Amino acid sequence: MATHSSLRRTALAVAALAAIAYPLVTGSSGSFLTIVWAKALPVLGIILLLQAGQVSFGHAMFFAVGAYTIGFIGRAMAGGDLALLLPAAALASLLAGLVIGVFVVRYRYIFFGMLNLAFSMVLFSMLDKFIHITGGSDGLRIARPAVLGAAMERSDYETVLYYVSLAILALALYGGARFLDSPLGHALKAIKSNETRVEYLGISARLVLLVAYVASAVLAGVGGALVGAVQGIATPDYAYWVRSGEFVFVAILGGTGHVAGALAGAFVYEFIRSAAAAYVGDTWQMTLGIVLLAVILFAPRGIVGMAAELWGRITSASARHGAASPEAAPDAASARDARPLRIVGGGR
Numbered sequence: 630m631a632t633h634s635s636l637r638r639t640a641l642a643v644a645a646l647a648a649i650a651y652p653l654v655t656g657s658s659g660s661f662l663t664i665v666w667a668k669a670l671p672v673l674g675i676i677l678l679l680q681a682g683q684v685s686f687g688h689a690m691f692f693a694v695g696a697y698t699i700g701f702i703g704r705a706m707a708g709g710d711l712a713l714l715l716p717a718a719a720l721a722s723l724l725a726g727l728v729i730g731v732f733v734v735r736y737r738y739i740f741f742g743m744l745n746l747a748f749s750m751v752l753f754s755m756l757d758k759f760i761h762i763t764g765g766s767d768g769l770r771i772a773r774p775a776v777l778g779a780a781m782e783r784s785d786y787e788t789v790l791y792y793v794s795l796a797i798l799a800l801a802l803y804g805g806a807r808f809l810d811s812p813l814g815h816a817l818k819a820i821k822s823n824e825t826r827v828e829y830l831g832i833s834a835r836l837v838l839l840v841a842y843v844a845s846a847v848l849a850g851v852g853g854a855l856v857g858a859v860q861g862i863a864t865p866d867y868a869y870w871v872r873s874g875e876f877v878f879v880a881i882l883g884g885t886g887h888v889a890g891a892l893a894g895a896f897v898y899e900f901i902r903s904a905a906a907a908y909v910g911d912t913w914q915m916t917l918g919i920v921l922l923a924v925i926l927f928a929p930r931g932i933v934g935m936a937a938e939l940w941g942r943i944t945s946a947s948a949r950h951g952a953a954s955p956e957a958a959p960d961a962a963s964a965r966d967a968r969p970l971r972i973v974g975g976g977r
Contacts, residue, residue: 648795652788660787661903663859665895666794668879670852673805673891674845675880680809681838682821683737686873687745688849690729690752691722693868695850696857697756698722700769708772711793715854722850723843730842734835737824749868756865768864771857787859794855798892801848805888808844817841849876878917882924884931893932 651662671692678685695718702717703709733744756763763769775781776789808814816837819827827834857863866872875898883894901920905913928935 645799649792652791660791660859661899663787663791663794664856665892665899666791666798667852667855667859668876668899669798669891669895670801670855671845671849671876672879672883672895673801673888674848675876676885676888676891677805677808677817677841677845677848678838679880679885680814680821681817681841683741683838684877685745685845686742686870686877687747687749688845688876689870689872690745690749690868691725691846691849692853692856692872692876693752693756693863693865694718694722694725695853695855696771696863696867697763697769698850699774699854699857700771700863703772703774704769708774710778711774711776711789711858714774714858715793715797715851718850718854719847722846722853725850726843726846727839730839730846734838734842746870746873749870749873753865753868753870756868763865766865768862771861771863773861774858790855790859797851797855802888802892805891809888813837813840878921882921882931884933884935886930887933890931890933893936897932 648662671688674688674691675685698718698721699709699714702714706713729745729748733741733748736744757766759765773781773783773786776786781789809817816827816832816834820834820838824834827837853863853867857867879894879898880890881894882898883890883892897920898917901917902913905916909916924931930938
C-alpha cells in the first residue's frame, strides 16, 4: 500500500512538472491545454453532483454566466484586469447558482436534470434575443484584459492564461478531493444511497446538495470565464443544452468515481475532437459517439477507473510473483520446521 501511494505521488509530481514545463520547453502558449484545463472545471462540478446521483443537463448556463460576466465588465472597463475579472465571474456564478439551486435541489433525478435544462434554455434565449445588450447570435467580444495592470502581447497573454488555468484547476481538483473525503462529502454520497437515512441523522439533504450545487456552479462559471478569455468571445451557444450535454459526456468518459476523471475526460475529449475534425471533417461527432459507446461497454468506470483497474491487476500480479519466488521457499521450510511437534498416542 505504501509503495502504491508513493508511486501515485511520483506520477502526480511528474505530471505536474510536465504541465508546468510544457510552454517553456515547446515555446508554445499551450492554447489547446488551456482549453482542456478550463473545461475540466465544469466537468468537475458535474462529478460532484453525480456523487449524489443527480445529473444536471443545464450547467452550461453557469458556463455562460462566467463568460458574459468578464465580457460585460471588460466592455465597461476598457478590458479590465484578469485579477478582477475571474473573481467577478466566480461571484456572479455563485449568486446564480445560489438563486437557481434553491429551487432545483428540491427535486431529484430526471426532474432535477430537466429543471436545470429549462433554466439553461431560458438564459440561452435571453442571450440570443437581447441583441443590443448581448450581441445576439454574434456574441459578445471579450477584449484582452491586463494582467495585474500590465498590458501584454497575445503570446505572453496566452502563456499567462495557461498557468492561471493550470493553477486554478490544480486547486479545484485538490479541493474537490478534500470535499468528497469530508463529512459533507460523505453526506453527499449518502444522498445517492439512502436519502431518508440522511434526514434521520439530522442532516438536511437539501442543504448538502445546495452546497455541492453552488460549488459546481462556481467551477462552471470560472471555466466559462477562462474559455471566453482564451477565445476572446462569449456566444449564446455557451448556454445551449448541447454544451451541458458535453460536460456530462466528458464526465462519463473520464470516470465519475474520482475527481481526476474531469481532467482525463477533458483531455481525451478535446484531443479526439481536434484530431477527428482535422482528419474526418464533419463526422467528428460520430467519432466521439463511438468512443463513448466503447467506454460505456468496455470501461463503464471511465478512463480513470479503467486505469485504476489495470494498475490493480499489475500490482496483484507482482505480489503473486513475489510470493511464488524461490526466495520464499526457505522461509516456508523454516516455518514448517519451527512448528511444535505433536505426540500422538502414548501412555502414562
